[in-house]
Amino acid sequence: MNTETRQASSPPAAPAKTRLPQDEEIIDLRQIFHVLNSHRWAIIGFTAAVTLVAILVVFSMTPIYQATATLQIEQEQAKVLSIEEVYGIDGGTDSYLNTQFEVLKSRGVLEKVVNKLDLLNNPEFNGRLKEAPWYAGMLDWRSWFGLKEPEAPEDPGMIMRDTINTLAASVSIEPVRKTQIVKIHAQSENPQLAAKIANAIANAYIESYMESKLALTLNATDWMQGRMGELSEKLKVAEEELQDYREQENLIELEGVLNASSDELKALTNALVQVRSKLAVSENIYKQIRSGAMRKGDSQSLQAVLKHPLIQNLKQEESKVERLVTDLSRRYGPKHPQMISAKSELESIRQNMNLQIGNIVAGVEREYEIDKANERSLSAAVDELKQRIQITNRKEFRLRALEREVQTNKDLYDAFFKRIQETSATSDLQTANARIVDKAFTPKTPVKPKKKLIVAVAMLMGLLISCGIAFLLEMLNNTIRTTRDVEEKLNLPVLGVLPKLTDKTVLDHVFNLFTDKQQAAFGEAVRTIRTSVNLTAMDQQHRLFAVTSTVPGEGKSSVASNLALSLGQLGKTLLIDCDLRRPVVGKNFHIKGGSVGLANLLAGTANVNEAVHKLEGIDAIPCGMVPPNPQELLSTERFAALLKKLREHYDYVVLDCPPVQNVSDVLMVSRHCDGLVYVVEAGRMQSNAVSAAVGRLLQARASVTGAVLNKINPKAKDTYGYNQGYYDSTGYYSGAS
Incomplete structure (x- = not known):
């Protein structure tokens, strides 16, 4: 009675948390921490894998060096004579500088650099000179069947075009705001080549400007000389026409x-x-x-x-x-x-x-x-x-x-x-519009890849992605995992929770684990369920209980056996195996096979005294001989009369019923019960399937007392505080997970 008093003082079930209105819901940081903590090893593993891959990729990348040359572009031209109209130079607006910045990146300037530095023979810029990887031939399926055609000779123009495109991708122009200064950045795997490219671009730009200016002058001179001949001829013809007209009309004054x-x-x-x-x-x-x-x-x-x-x-x-x-x-x-x-x-x-x-x-x-x-x-x-x-x-x-x-x-x-x-x-007076302020020098350290930054970003991305996947899985998981899910999704009170057992020595006798003094925590959990069942209707005499679940394997037989053993401490208790299709009570309690059971009683071939077997603290009626028509036997008046008779001789009667989803036997049995305990395995069944099964029971007018959340992970903190500390306080999980 001392133990029962202690159990009565403990709360029978976790109270439902007060829900905030829809417009006042706040982020539950404890729930977020719970999700992250539940998937912590997966998150850590995924982040570590991504980081390791990033490290391998970064250290396999070729370092790139960058050299910078500084160029000053003169905006005002040296005006020796007033011939701006010939050259069309406008040095008074920013458009001139913007135009020169584009000329710096033009194909003409880059082509001079390619020819000057002989980049056509450099594998870094001419990809055709790079050695193909060893697996390249294996990826060409045409070579497997001898269908590979001979390669056509490459066009030099295409080679030059591709080389210039590669060079343009490695060169960047950075104008300094509100100045005439422009920085030329060149990147290469070779630091000396990077400096040569930057300086070559600056020199090629100046040379290109001088050549274009000279060519423009010569073209203008040639054009004007051609126009001079035409104008001279037109002037001569006009003068002759004037003189002829004067002579023809005898015009003097x-x-x-x-x-x-x-x-x-x-x-x-x-x-x-x-x-x-x-x-x-x-x-x-x-x-x-x-x-x-x-x-x-x-x-x-x-x-x-x-x-x-x-x-x-x-x-x-x-x-x-x-x-x-x-x-x-x-x-x-x-x-x-x-x-x-x-x-x-x-x-x-x-x-x-x-x-x-x-x-x-x-x-x-x-x-x-x-x-x-x-x-x-x-x-x-x-x-x-x-x-x-x-x-x-x-x-x-x-x-x-x-x-x-x-x-x-x-x-x-x-x-x-x-x-x-x-x-x-x-024509012989040529003035450059730009000068080199600082030449590019050979860089000492590479500018990319930024190994630390890439690894840090990869680690952060891996962490964020893994956390996102964890939350996604959490949102997609519609199973019943916590007591809060039971109350919100099934609308049933929680009678208690039972831990998930992994120790094989314990799993062998889980059906009577309540009597194992070394498993005190499990016994306390069963007592909590017993107290909750009694407290659900203190003004009624609940003496006949049915125990069921949605599908087989959720632990409803173990819950029924341990609940019967706990009720045996309060009064005379009988355990009946009503699962006439897959009976386990007789096997669990080592009742001799072929013994008389419930099927024999319902068939009228035996009496109650022959079917009742004395166990440690309780009595039990096994299934007996498995009948071909279990539902018909459970729906007979003989079964109702049997239960009525057993009520008179026992303080508590516990019925181990079959699952709801597979068969409808439990619907027949629940009509005769004072209460029904519904066992739900944590994290197994979808909430809609469990809700459908509970709905079938309620439609059959079954008195569903509440639910027992079975096989819950004691190390995973749920919404109502059932965590590792609850079980560790009794020393139950000192050696089991």
Whole structure:
């Protein structure tokens, strides 16, 4: 009873950990440490293997040396004469320096280096000179069957191209920011060759620039000389056309001719205006005269004639004489000599007036005709002069066009002549745009491979990959491994845990290990299960228990036997082997084969007293003779009556039932039980398979008391603290793993 009291004081099962809400979940560092600790040897082994491979690879790599030459590229050109247009050099922007950096890496510069250092005969840069590995012929399957064709002669151009590409891969250009300095890095397996390559590239760049500058000057000179011949010929043709046109049109000085013609046109225009004004007056008088004569038939009635000054004078004299005649007629008679003289003078004045009127009319007509003829003559003269001026203008326009063409060709000819003189004067003056600041020296230490860094990175990568694989395996592992998995995935309380046994001497009698005093830890675990079973329903009399599992081999028979032995300390206990297909109770407790058992009782061929076998502390009913129809026997009323009868004689009855997944026998048995203990082997079955099996039991209305987590690794800490210290406190694992 002291032992039972001690067991009752211990917790029957690990309490469920309070879960945080979904949005408040935090990283469980203990779980991460548990995963890493569980796979520590695999992680260490994988990391060590990767590190070892990295060490072997690094030490098998050929060391590479790097030499550096420093070059200064002048951005401003030495301007002896103003001929930048010939070379097209723009030294005022960064584009010039960027262009020169690209020229440094150009194929032309690298080809000079290849030829100068004879890199075509260097196996490092000409891969065709490298010796093929000994296994190369074995990898060529065509040689196995004699199908290998003779190799075609290699193209020298392709060899040069590949060599230049290899050299370009080993050369890097590093401009120094905000300066005209550029560093040329060259890498090679030979430190002396690396320095030679860096210096050769700097010299080849300077030589290439000088050659290109000279070639550009010569090409510009040749081109301009060719253009000079063309321009000379065009100028000559233009001058000849100008002279021919002058001779053809008899042109001497058009400007004076145009000025004289303009003055003449102005004078004629003014005269024409005056004549037209006079013509308008005479035409008006003429029209009045003509219209008045036709209407009256009397020229004296014409107002235009009467207004003539001469007629006006005669009119005045006529009026004076008429007044005189009137006065004389009053004083003298018609026969008076003064009267006759006055009438004679009046008649003379009137005749003269008529004569003068006729003359005036005739004069007006003549003057109108003269003015009209003058207007026509002046108008024709003006039109003719305008035509002459227009012809002269057209000649002047053509002349000016020919003169402009001659002047344009002459200016272009003079400009090209001046450029040719400048270019010829500076063709022998060559200035380099760069100079070597520091020559490359032979390096003492290689720049790669960086052995320590590579090994460290490989070790870190191996560690990270192995840890990632461990966490991946952990996430993919859907088995029931911990008590937390039992509670969360199966929704069952944990009655207890049992350790995984590896000692062969212990495995031989695991079914009664509870009674082994040397295995005190195992006994404590079984007592915990017993206490948990009793505490699950303290207000009920749980006396008949069934023990089952998902599949065979999970240890349900061992759990049932040890649980029965532990219950035997509390009261009279009976162990019944209900696994009528693969019975083990009789074999484990060394009951004589062929003894009467449960099958005989259900078949009605024996009674209970014959089937019960006395063991150490408990009674047991083995299977007996294996029947051909176990399920039919377990579903009979005789089995229910048997269990009811056994309840009355025993305090506890433990039924060792078959697994759930294989057969449905346990579904028949569980209906008669007060509780059912479900055994789960840690890390074996997938959680969905175990959940399906438990679901079948619940659908059959089985009273599932809880689960026992069996074969758990005592050294692997689970979520609820069942770790090595729990078992070591009793000294159980002092000599077993």
